[in-house]
Amino acid sequence: MHAKLHPKRALDHERAVCEPWRGSPGRFIVVLPLPQSGGDHDTTRFDLDVLVVQQADNGNTERAKIVSRLLDEGALTEDASHIAEIRLDTARYTLAPDARAFGLRVIYQGSSRTSPYARETLTLYLPQGQKLAKVLEELEMTLERGEWDANCTGNFDTTRGTLSVMRAASNGLADLTLRRTRSGSRNLLQGEECITQERPATFSSIVLRFDGTLYRMPKRAARD
Structure with missing residues (x-):
């Protein structure tokens, strides 16, 4: 499919995605990461290039039909944080009776041994006829980071989130609840032994509402 749609552009084969959309017989989700030049x-x-594709009845991939599509320009940036994986999320994000979204999770990893860093983001795409709408953009679901001396002493923090669909709705799409758990630890050298001290976990809950274009994080929550 890449050769037909983008014959003059390189494809990052390692991170491309083509998987069945669970609960949608015969439909596949295809993600083509296209590095920009320069x-x-x-x-x-x-x-x-994110596509929903209907497989032909006889399974002939040459006759597969593009149902919905979005060419999302400049969607991802890779710098000091390496994009380790692009993964499909087909949980039942039913945002309205006739509106079911799917997600893309992107896993970033840092390269520093003494300042470990990793995060995972979630983007939701919603088919709207031939168009594919991006309704949630790179919501941070996991963040792991730390600072240590590469021997023992250091501090580490982890934030993990889960996203659920609510019954209430805004501008035609269901509200979303993001629940986060934050935990941390401190490593200390006592004699010749490395001791880990765990900090109590904290919990938070945030409601994201659709504004007609995107689900947006409340300003106070975004600052936190």
């Missing part, structure tokens, strides 16, 4: 030597920007 730009900063240390930074790579990617366009994402």
Whole structure:
């Protein structure tokens, strides 16, 4: 499909996606990461061609039909944080009786041994006829980071989130609840032994509402 749609552009084969859409018989979700040319030597920007494809009855991939599509220009940026994986999320994001979205999770990883860093983001796409609408953009679901001396002493923090669909709705689409758990630990050297001290976990809950274009994080929550 890449050869037909983008014959003159390179494809990042390692991170491309083509998987069945669970609950939608015969439909596949295809994600084509297309590196942009030029730009900063240390930074790579990617366009994402995201497609919902209907497989032909006889399974002939040459006759597969594009049902919905979005060419998302500059969707991802890779700099000091490496894009380790692009993964499909087909949980039942039913945002309205006739509106079911799917997600893309992008996993970023840092390269520093003494400042470990990793995060995972979630973007939701909603088919609207032949168009594919991006209704949630790179919501941070996991963040792991720390600072240590590469021997023992250091601090580490982890934030993990889960997203659920609510009954209430705004501007035609269901509200979303983001629940986050934050935890941390401190490593200390006591004699010749490395001791880990866990900090109590904290919990928070945030409601995201659709504004007619996107689900947006409340300003106070975004600052936190």
